[in-house]
Amino acid sequence: MSAVLSTPMAVPLPAGGILTGKSWSAVFTAIVVVAVLVPVLNLMTPADSALHLSDYAVQLIAKIMCYAISALAMDLIWGYTGILSLGHGVFFALGGYCMGMYLMRQIGSDGQYRLPMPDFMVFLNWKQFPWTWAVSDSFAAQMLLVVLVPGLLAFVFGFFAFRSRIKGVYFSIITQAMTYAAMLLFFRNETGFGGNNGFTDFKRILGTPIATPSMRMLLFVITGLTLIGFFLLAKWLVTSKFGRVLQAIRDAETRVMFTGYDPLRYKLAIWVISAVMCGIAGALYVPQVGIINPGEMSPAASIEIAIWAAVGGRGTLIGPIIGAFFVNGAKSWFTQAFPEFWLYFLGALFIAVTIFLPQGIIGLVRRKKEGP
Amino acid sequence: MTPELMKAGALAKIEHERRIAAISGGGGGRETSYGRIVQPGQLDVAHGAILYLDDITVSFDGFKALNALSLSISAGELRCIIGPNGAGKTTMMDVITGKTRPDLGKAFFGSTIDLLRLRENEIADVGIGRKFQKPTVFEHLSVFENLELALKADRGVRASMFFRLSGEQLDRIGAMLLLIHLKDSAQRTAGLLSHGQKQWLEIGMLLMQDPKLLLLDEPVAGMTDEETERTAELFLSLEGSHSLVVVEHDMKFIGELTQNGKNGKKVTVLHEGSVLAEGLLSEVQANEKVVEVYLGR
Secondary structure: OHHHHHOOOOOOOOOOOOOOHHHHHHHHHHHHHHHHHHHHHHHHOOOOOOOOOOHHHHHHHHHHHHHHHHHHHHHHHHHHOOOOOOOHHHHHHHHHHHHHHHHHHHHOOOOOOOOOOOHHHHHOOOOOOOHHHOOOOOHHHHHHHHHHHHHHHHHHHHHHHHHOOOOHHHHHHHHHHHHHHHHHHHHOHHHOOOHHHOEEOOOEEOOEEOOOHHHHHHHHHHHHHHHHHHHHHHHHHHHOHHHHHHHHHHHOHHHHHHOOOOHHHHHHHHHHHHHHHHHHHHHHHHHHHOEEOHHHHOHHHHHHHHHHHHHHOOOOOHHHHHHHHHHHHHHHHHHHHOHHHHHHHHHHHHHHHHHHOOOHHHHHHHHHHHOO | OOHHHHHHHHHHHHHHHHHHHHHHOOOOOHHHHHHOOOOOOOOOOOOOEEEEEEEEEEEEOOEEEEEEEEEEEEOOOEEEEEOOOOOOHHHHHHHHOOOOOOOEEEEEEOOOEEHHHOOHHHHHHHOEEEEOOOOOOOOOOEHHHHHHHHOOOOOOHHHHHOOOOOHHHHHHHHHHHHHOOOHHHOOOEHHHOOHHHHHHHHHHHHHHOOOOEEEEEOOOOOOOHHHHHHHHHHHHHHEOOEEEEEEOOOHHHHHHHHHOOOOOOOEEEEEOOEEEEEEOHHHHHHOHHHHHHHHOO
16 A cells, blocks of 8 residues: 555546636626627617617516526535425525515605505505514615525525435425415415515616616626526535535435435535525516516426426536526417417426436437437 | 441541542552543543443334344454344444434443434444445445545535545545555446445445444445455454454355454354354354354254
């Protein structure tokens, strides 16, 4: 053995760094597209030009980018750690509600009733804000809540679930129950979040009108950069030893325990990170789409997030982002072209992916590259 | 108060003062042992035993998998454990590693660490490594990454996020790859290894943890004769610096382990959840009860 120790390392090392040179240039290109190309094509190109990007397209891409962030968050917990969450919609919606509350306060006295309180509170004849709205007029405080509320819920829920060693399909089922329970809670008017109508009809953000082209573009750029930033963060996480422990938990959790790692801490850490990412996605979604209601907490909404990740390719990070764009892009085209066939197409798509593309779109691309 | 009681009291007082004087005199004698500081959580094998099981009973729905099992392993010992299927060998390992909680009994690692109070990962962290019956490696990670994860280092979340291999650690992994004959497969995905190679990888992962005590559940199952021989050599080279508990069915392997290396190695025979016989392999093989329940040929 001494011979080995005296000779310098002969073991081929895994590639260092979180991305290869080629991937870095792709990331750089993405940043340029989001922060320069899209704004130029939308704001500075005349509307009759072939290169003009319509407001509709910008809004659609922005919406899908928010979905892509949640799909990315789903990949961390499902693709890498092997924990299928069917309740990520609740984190997305909570982030959205925190942003929505601030936007409701920004309406001021411009609501239907011309009163300083949000319309639904006036309608319910409330004279003062419930305690949950205590800091809702502060942008900074609400942005902090965008992170804290989903993070705290995930922490408490995850702590008890993982400590009780709830795994596999049982975990998925209780996450469904969690989002369903939250939906029922938010449907009630007494909860103080607008009941089944939720929040809408936003006017301003930070005192600036929200519906102007430049504000829309600003939100678009912020969303795009957040998506790219989260992609890099996720990439860093999964290429670190932390990420390898997560994959080890997915493959053989008992071995991880008997190697001296506490799976509870690792699962809880990635679960909370994933939930916070979803919350931020929700907060970016609300001002651009202009509405948040308890529908975002429906079990189906959460299942859709898992579907984007599966279609794109689990455990690849870029796959779920592509999956979110592919499924939602197809959805917006189909629902215009053949509105009555969309659900059939969706069903067929999932059957096809499950049977023919277990590794998703990314798996197909990789197989093509490696040749038959 | 009767005179007898007063007299007894006076005598007791004189005796007590004498003892106090003897201790404060600071001199020799057995009192010095009280001065040795026992540190909770630190492995202490001053009394010779590294693993001590006493009266361990585990029952599953009334079936006693372990029935008042008592066993003691000395520091540096290589102990083979044999027994027919269902004798409780794996359950015993489950108790030691914290996977199963016994209904009754005590389990100590050294003289200070109560294993029944610790969780699986904490037990691994104090220095007990376990190899499973079915080789368990991280199938989607490379051989190198498998060893890297097992390498003794801070197991915390944040430490893992910012972990970087030092040159020394890299050398250790390199040395281990050579030892387990997987150097050429370092970048292969562990799931693609042969059964025997997986066994070796798992043993390598175990050694990367720097355990004081190794529990090896059928380590040579599925190995070729040559691999089995090499495994025996490896275990014998660990004897002394590590304590090993080997559960095996392969009598040839047991023979190789007990007849080479240190002399006087004991074999323990388990039957129906308790120790049936313990002694040298030759003694055990000659034992009538053992022949009846197990060796039976």
